[in-house]
Amino acid sequence: MTKDRLAWFTDARFGMFVHYGLYSIPARHEWVQNYEEIDPSVYERYAERFDPDLFDARAIARTAKESGAGYAVLTSKHHEGFCLWDTATTDFNAVALAGRDLVREWVDALRAEGLKVGIYFSLLDWHHPDYTVDRHHPQRNHADVAGLNADRDMARYREYLHAQVRELLTGYGPLDYLFFDFTEPAEENGLPGKAPSDWDAEAILAMCRELQPDMIVNDRLGIPADLVTPEQYQPVRPLKRDGELVAWEACQTVNGSWGYHRDNLDFKSPDMVVRMLAGSVALGGNLLLNVGPTARGEIAPRDREIFGEVGEWMRRHDGAIRGAGPSDFTPPSGVVYTRRGDRLYVHVFDWPFGLLHLPGLGGRVAFARLLNDGSEILFREVPPSQEAFNMIPAGPEPGTVTLSLPVQRPAVAVPVIELTLSEAS
């Protein structure tokens, strides 16, 4: 069942993550309430300032689609507890405060653009009066944490939590992906985190399976589900659970902050993003690239530019990404391989001078072309015995296919050579 559920996901390979909430107003990272230890009674005043007047879900969906993403995930509620949907569980929500059911707008827009629908939901809730002060809570350094927790009842919070998940699972039509966040039981500075039992994670997962059986659920309930979600790093090997390969998705920001961070200009280059995408697919994973819309709800020009550049690359190279996955061949250094059917895609991170030696492909290549312009790439298999004498010591091994590349690197984020493979002889 999991494999079927994941079919569209492993085909899409690339998604857009959208972090939007009250934290977009201070614009100092979505953990600003934690970092600056802002009391919930003070932080909630941002709700009076919440004005998503430029939030255009259709425009965001179009940006995602044009970037080559096959799905997109919106934060319905982040750790701050502010809900972007029409919830009956609390007035701390976008309908009550701004007259907008942004989750409704989101799901409608994605479906209209033919994208798969993802929702992020934070299990943490720093606003709820029964959510116990723990290692991540903004009041973790309060003089009397025990006193704060004395009247808090996590059983009441679990009722609230389950009611909210149920609203999302029943009120917005078929969902394709629910990204829960996050479960970290470990103690820090004498305060516990939250364990799966704090959420009754098994019951939440069972609810998801009952109400949305085709929907993908991630691993952040703290119990195994459909995929693993490494965050803000790129895995260096395929991911396995109990020795079996698992689906995974690396979630990444463009500048280290998930929420809009006005003064953080430390952006990843589009080339780096494309390398992360190709590198993820080469190891059997997906990339979920984040954008944090401004307080008014629009994607900032700087972020739109990055997604636009990735889209420009995907426009010519999506065959090497969508529906592609790892290959059994071992690439040389400075190169990653993705494979789709009889096509092997050579993503050249370090452009060589004239020749690129691909070991282990002897007798397997029928044709080679640069993907960006479709131009033929000539290649040869030269057994070492026929190599020039000064290329034999520690030169290419038998079975190496040598591509003759233009000295000038193609002007694309990552040049890709598409090899059409012939059957092993």
Ligand code: GLC
């Ligand atoms: C971490 C952060 C959270 C962010 C999430 C994205 O859990 O706490 O702010 O939304 O990663 O995966």
